[in-house]
Amino acid sequence: MKVTSQVWIYFILIFGVCFKENSAKWVWNCTEPDYACERTFTIEQTSTLYSSVELCRLVCGSDGIIWPLPYSYSVIDKSLVTVNISTAWFNTKASDEPTYTFLEDLITYFTNTSSYIDFCTKQTYTVQINLEAKSSSLVLNWDTDESYELVTYTDDQTNQVTINITAETVFGVRHGLESLLQLIVPDDLCYVMLKSVQIKDKPFYKHRGLLLDSGRNYLSVDIIKKNIIAMASSKMNVLHWHLSDSQSFPFVSSREPNMSRYGAYSDREVYNPTDVADLIKFAKIRGVRIIPEIDGPAHVGSGWQWSAESGLGNLVVCQNQQPYRSYCIQPPCGQLNPANPWIYEVLRNIYNDITDLWEGIDAFHMGGDEVYIPCWNSSEEILQYIGTKNRSEEVFLNLWAEFQSKATQAFDTAKGNNGTSLIVWTSSLTDPAIIENNLPKDRYVIQTWVPSTNTVPQELIDLGYKIIVSTKDKWYLDHGFWGSTSYYTWRQVYDNQILSGDAVLGGEICMWGELVNDNNVEPRVWPRAAAAAERLWSNPQTSSETADGRFFIHYDRLNKRGIRTSAVIPKFCAQNVNDCAGYLTF
């Protein structure tokens, strides 16, 4: 099947080239002094008419077409040069063997992503790409230096384009290659680039994340990979993997195999250790770190039902209890049973599988949100365990804090040290008034999920906590499809300025999974997550309107890389940005 379609493509291409008639078509023209790309219908071919809006944007104006916007981008020579990129030469400079191997892998990534088919009939320049990573560190975490410098220059004597990408780490080099990919633009059957540019680039925030939820609906490994590809294209660096929830437990734990046996939707809808290892590797070469989350003590249920039969008592209380509205926020109910010490044994085993797969894990997400006190309050076993007649909220919060500290111990035992940063969601336990009693600030990072007007993030910073921001009324991509929530457009996502400073590690855009699965997760996340990517990488002081043209090009780029990206405008507006602008800007 594949072979035939390829034959056809070549056939049509050859045919097309031979019998191409000169007819009028859309071309773009860079207007002065406003640097807009205007579409015109003509058969003319001059050097100031560009065959695509992308090419016109590359030349026109000062922002270029790289997404997210680089820290500093200057065009030294804006004339175009036709390059033969499929035969580019690579030169790598690394301080040791593993770094060298990583760079080699990056080159493979580069050539696979570009996958240029060359049918160019023009005179082309050869391309020399020099990559240098100064440090030998291959660790991707909040301390990684992701900056890079990219310089290109063209020698018209030797017909050669030289590209130098230098960075402290391989991850910086990767970002440089990503920018380079975006600088090479198709022009009919050829590829062109600017003769000389200079880029100095570094991210504004260290943590630029996307949350995917495979607890509510299973997401296949392929679909997760597609999201990672789109993240890499937008220089996002953290995939926060909400692995399990009360609905399902698809993670296959070698030490506790019952978890997925009882928790997965089916024997196929699981992530076994090889899947996970494969994903971690796939992500790393794309500059993305996967941070797993095993949520607890709430948002559990499926997967824990086996305990009574196995003689461990009830590990979970109020499981699947009905009417669910009395015991949890969304069906099915379930919360870990802190009166049963076995939960820490089981947790330790699960954590141990996590630490095996995520070698040297720097950060782990423990969830910790939405504990529903009426659930614990309905369990005789827990009430006995508390052993007091006072059933105030405080008593239950203390119980929760006790769980949190014992779960942390279990994690540290599993890992063998206490060097892993632990992330938890904001909750009543992280209330600025009491958080210091419960969570040591050198150990915990708090992920805030409150609306943009809420002061909790600032209060936590003032107390000395590090935070990750997930603005609930801007960056919750599931909103707009249930209850009274509303949908956030890419502009709202983009214009969401979050707090800054050393205490703010960054932000995360969240795709909760109740109403998405393999079929619709991509168009729901993309291109909106890319808007957040620029907020987090560049933190522009300008609004989304300034980014229009570049954003539509990036939308197209994601589509070309195989991401099923949702349209945000009629294509006419991407081809004629100014025609769709509002009258206020005139």
Next chain:
Amino acid sequence: MLLRGCKIMKQGEVRRALMVATVICLFLFIYLYWQQSSRPLQALVLTYKHVYTSNKKIHPRQWTWLCVNQRCERHHITENVKIESLSTCSMLCGSTQLWPQPTGPVTLGSKAIIFNHQQFSLQVLASGPAKALVKEAFSAFNDSVLSLVRNNNYLKEKTDFDRFIVRVTVVRGDVIRLKLRTDESYSLTLKPRDSEIVANITAKTYFGARHGLETLSQLIWWDEYAGHAGALKIIKGATIQDAPAFPYRGLMVDTARNFMSIESLKRVLVGMAANKLNVFHWHITDSQSFPLVLPSVPQLSSSGSYSPQETYSPEEVKAIVEFARIRGIRTILEIDVPAHAGNGWTWGQREGLGDLAVCVNERPWSLYCGEPPCGQLNPENPNVYDVLEKIYRDLLELTGETEIFHLGGDEVNLECWAQHMQKSNTPNNYTDLHDLWGEFTLKALARLQQANGGEKIPKVIVWSSKLSKRPYITKYLDRNTTIVQSWGSSQWPDTPDLLADDYKILISHVDAWYLDCGFGRWRETGEAACDPYRPWQTVYNHRPWQQMRLDKKHIIGGEVCLWSEQVDESSLDSRLWPRAAAFAERIWTDPQLDMTTYTIQEDVYTRLNTQRERLVSRGLKAEALWPSWCSQNPGMCL
């Protein structure tokens, strides 16, 4: 190099090149021929793709379902428990899994039997041209059944019967075009007889018979727990009688704001057929782009499409029309006029025809139209009507649809015309420009009649607008031939007013049946026209004739609309499905609405969930209804 190569080739080289091309073609034909002969196998391979790629089963299957109090309960598999898959449990427990629910009596057996698709044998009792259509419909039916198969080893499984006879009887074999009065009813019986199982489908027309086959396909499911490799099952015994509540059950897709490929439109039609929707309203052009290649006026698409690739050739349109007809769907092409026309209409001056359209891409757009870019036909240029007649002739030829025509006719911006007259010093003889609009409409209709060989098209649909209001409506729109597609909010007086004036209407209320809504504003100014999103419950619970006590007699049906400003091929399926399926049951079955609580019965959730999975099997990327947990635990998420 290639380009130059072609030009300087010598004669002998050309011959050699042609030789090589011929050989390649020959191989291709052989390959395609070979593929054709092994078609069922290929379908199997295709459907097999639906299975998750991460197919390494790490542990044995773990769930079984038991039917308790008309509801399937999920249990962990233990030694003493009967093992039954969710699909088998839900097919045999409680409600039917049919969608849309038939309107006539339904009795279903309580047992299932195993068969395989190679046992199908079709007997057609019909005379005339319908016979060939039934065969086509059966082939589509066969595809639907095959799409369920998850394992190509299933043919090795033992079956309960030797043969599966599908006997289709069509009384009026001459009816091969769907009309508003076409009888779409059917009856279906399914009985075992000796070593055979016999499905009898009887219908007045082909279109009823097709629906019968669709229903039959919904009695079939895949049981992944059966045998070693899973098996196809069907309910042992059924009688069903069914007929739609409304004759017009439409779905509109806009391919002008963003282009959709032919392949993606075929998926729309597959989904429509599965839900017994019968009108594909193709809003094929708008002011943004003109992707339709018209043989008589090729200038429209050559200057109006986004790119030469983003066009529909006449052959492609005809293929869609035929693909639809086989699935019981008629295609209505809409070229909206006089507004919503701009790009594509700008070649008039160049060819000496004057301005065919005015205010095209005018800035600031917000003064001359509802969304960018602006553009309206120039009603004072007589050449416009000549072009329209050519267009109409082509459209009638492409679809063969001569009962209903969609004129468009919405959102005319009179300011645009007024401004143009002023600029071009055209004397304005109108005290009220609505009359200009009305006269345009009459002229366009006259040209439509011309294009149809002088014969009047019986029904012309126009979008509701100022012109479909008093006083203009009675002046310009004939109540015997006009159908007004009422798209305003159901709270507005439009619909009752039209009915009071005795006009036939088609309902597409924006507050319930606009599936594009809910994705925020996409233009910098202009209000967010239609937020919020309409969940499937809103779509389903819209029953204006009950809520507003309207006379059903003048309502020909309803249509869900998907405008494509914020949709393209990537999200087309998930925007439409399963919400358009919810609409389909409203318009086919029209169940009573509980107007005090607006509660939707549990059975609807369960059946819609099954229908959604059916659509996914057939290759549509339907949206999730809820976490899978809710599918596996029926009734627990309500």
